[in-house]
Amino acid sequence: MKIEKMIFATGNEGKMREVRMILGDLGAEILSLKEAGIQAEAEENGTTFEENAVIKAKEIMEKTGALVLADDSGLEVDALNGEPGIYSARYMGHETSYHIKNKNLIERLEGKTGEERSARFVCAIAACFPDGRVLTTRGTMEGQIGYEEKGENGFGYDPIFYLPEYQCYSGELPLEEKNKLSHRGKALRLMKEQLEAL
Template identity: 65%
Template sequence: MSRIIFATGNEGKMREIREILKDLNMDILSMKEAGIELDIVEDGSSFEENALIKAKAIAQTDVCRAHGDIVLADDSGLEVDYLNLEPGIYSARYMGEDTSYRIKNQNIIQRLDGVPEDKRTARFVCAIGAVFPDGRVITTRGTIEGIIGWEERGSNGFGYDPIFYLPEYGCSTAELPMDVKNKLSHRGNALRALKEKMCREHLM
């Protein structure tokens, strides 16, 4: 059976990926499950470039070449319009890689102090890069639009979820039930777009 290797060790992310791609009838493994260990420098200038840097590096490993694996990788982040799209591709490294998200979130809230709701617009962005055994490469992008809240709320998410507020749902993405979050999420949207593209172009 063909395999998909996804460039993550995050179990929560893997659950979401497996749920969305389950009807492809392929084994879907994390890097760790495939026995791949790589330290990859993500120095691209866009989410798409960073996703492909990871996917291409993993596709070149002996493990993936031997199995003829499809390799997927994602890069995601938060764009705040009022802050000129910060933190953007630097979302994970914003204010330093070891800085807690509580500190990062408070910093963003403070920088938007006094800014009215209509100017607090923001989005989560996820780009997925896919590298196929025959060398073909595709990318897809998914987003979810919202605003930056005035305080951290919820414990169902991670990272910037507690400050990312969805006015139509009256809550932050960290307050959404997981099944609802997966249907709305930027990663879910990018994965569904990828699945459609793979089926349409017979890339499986």
């Protein structure tokens, strides 16, 4: 089955760059919501990253009749019982800047060191086809919550996510390097394998 076109349900330019870098050689046209002329805000009321990704992809697929991919991702901090988890984007309110969200997480881990600060980025990607088929994949990136914000690359929680193995923050990684290691990069590559297998 040749995929001519797909819509990736996001308006985030940084995310679209990552998506195109990884899925580009499938030979399909990849459009963001804006490029496809769609304005939609699905209500993410699932209880897992996978459920939320499917909700987003399905809603746009039903509107457009096209193959739609969507992701749901977030940060899980072990010492905080997995918070902010599926609420990562809404944590402390949509309008709150990530600088404030990051500061809050660092403060909540005060007194904890090393492994006690373990955390991971999780990304689930769903593909919803017009014929009703649904595929999902999940990728994770393990690390720790740092003690400060560092790095100008990335967005969201990247500046406080420390990678002990690389002795740097996610926000300090060049984009190509981050794509190799990131939760979204891993989930996208798994999804690419599933799409190629079709």
